[in-house]
Amino acid sequence: MKKLVLLGVFAVFFMFASTAAASExxxxxxxxxxxxxxxxxxxxxxxxxxxxxxxxxxxxxxxxxxxxxxxxxxxxxxxxxxxxxxxxxxxxxxxxxxxxxxxxxxxxxxxxxxxxxxxxxxxxxxxxxxxxxxxxxxxxxxxxxxxxxxxxxxxxxxxxxxxxxxxxxxxxxxxxxxxxxxxxxxAKVKVNADTEQDDAQKDQADVDKTAPAEKPVAEEVETTGIDKKIIKFAIGSMQATLNGSTVSLDAAPYINSSGFTMVPLRFIAEALNVRVEWLPNLSQVNIYGDSNILINVETGAVYIDNSIHQLPSPPEVIAPGRVFVPLRFVSETQHAEIDYEKNHKVITIKR
Structure with missing residues (x-):
């Protein structure tokens, strides 16, 4: 009987210890x-x-x-x-x-x-x-x-x-x-706001192919300058063109369930010669271009030069771990000219 009582006490203790650990x-x-x-x-x-x-x-x-x-x-x-x-x-x-x-x-x-x-x-x-x-x-x-x-x-x-x-x-x-x-x-400006989504589903979201989720440090990608950029995508296609040269994508642009055209964030950022920094521990992406921008991948909240905004549709992480954002975000934050050819579902981004 004493063993049973002790086991009961330990069970209660560990139950409450486990519960307390859940607060954060x-x-x-x-x-x-x-x-x-x-x-x-x-x-x-x-x-x-x-x-x-x-x-x-x-x-x-x-x-x-x-x-x-x-x-x-x-x-x-x-x-x-x-x-x-x-x-x-x-x-x-x-x-x-x-x-x-x-x-x-x-x-x-x-x-x-x-x-x-x-x-x-x-x-x-x-x-x-x-x-x-x-x-x-x-x-x-x-x-x-x-x-x-x-x-x-x-x-x-x-x-x-x-x-x-x-x-x-x-x-x-x-x-x-x-x-x-x-x-x-x-000079960096970083973002956040609350989330109504399940954080656990996105804690391990990998933003780009060079940033494994297990790395604890921020990674940066530098790009070199080219005067004019013309990027072309087709909805559903794994290929794009950058200044006329064909490049392969590992996740295709698409239209999400809310009707927003979603495009790969890192590919476009690098193509437009802006610096991208992935902070894996915070699930945040910093973009350094004409403006300092930070996106919280979990929530869709954005800081642009110290002002908080919300994406019209939340970012979505698509296998193999690519972050997609609404096309409108690119046009508004990168001062890019956007053309959409409806018949062939081709997107052209110029800057």
Missing amino acids: IKVLTQPAVKGDSVSSLGTVLIKITGGALKNGDIGLFRLPEDFRFCNEDESTMTQGDWVEQLSNEAIMVGNAKNYVKIPRKYGGKENALYGQGNLSVTQLDENEIMLKVNTTPDISQDSYILLYLGAIYIDEDAGEIIMSMRAPSGSGFPFPSTDKLGRTGG
């Missing part, structure tokens, strides 16, 4: 931004395993000293700016740039914390907020919280930008934690 904090991007400016920083995802949160739990988020949460006009946010907004798909608390989002679903799973008034935000200082849980979520479902940092005043000499997250003992928030939100001093 993930910074979906780590942008490079300019100091002494109001810029977008990384979006923070907090996943809390079912049964961990309870009514009254709090979590504190603190930006570095001399940083501050800002409104669209770059004024400092106050408590009155943290307004709850409701929709059928999500609840947001904040302004148009900085807000806490509680999606109805995340990764196809119901969010236990979704509901009006279930989470409140209190601004403690110009660089610190407190989240408070006002309900005990369903223990059979995980809770998901996204913190969007779209307008943050960045101190002039910040260097690496670290957010401190902490909680009182006994709180269900998976804190303490210190996470890098970005850095200053570089």
Whole structure:
């Protein structure tokens, strides 16, 4: 009997240890931004395993000293700016740039914390907020919280930008934690926003043939300059032409289920003489051309010169691991002339 009791105790212990391990904090991007400016920083995802949160739990988020949460006009946010907004798909608390989002679903799973008034935000200082849980979520479902940092005043000499997250003992928030939100001093601009997709399906997405998923470092491809570029694709064809020369593709352009024409990102980027950098650990692609662009492959969110956008249709990863984006993205971000010959389904890109 003693053995059975001990086995039961160990079973319960390991069950809760395993459950606790499921909670996580993930910074979906780590942008490079300019100091002494109001810029977008990384979006923070907090996943809390079912049964961990309870009514009254709090979590504190603190930006570095001399940083501050800002409104669209770059004024400092106050408590009155943290307004709850409701929709059928999500609840947001904040302004148009900085807000806490509680999606109805995340990764196809119901969010236990979704509901009006279930989470409140209190601004403690110009660089610190407190989240408070006002309900005990369903223990059979995980809770998901996204913190969007779209307008943050960045101190002039910040260097690496670290957010401190902490909680009182006994709180269900998976804190303490210190996470890098970005850095200053570089010309790169990086992206992120939240995802309503299943992250696990795309964590291993390989963006190009030179970037194996198992490599932990960023890879860069340099291209040489040619004055004029003319690229031709045909929908469904594994061949393209670049300035009249035939080249082989390992994944063909196509029209997706939403009716968007999807084209291979890396091939076009390199053909247009822009530098491409793949960050495998973050599932992000940096594109350095006339503008600094970063695409989050998981979400379709895009930063273009420090401004956040959303692709008209999310990126899609096609075997053997090629990222495809809507043709419209190419025309709008690369200032390219696009011609579509409907009868033969031929796309011509000129720049």
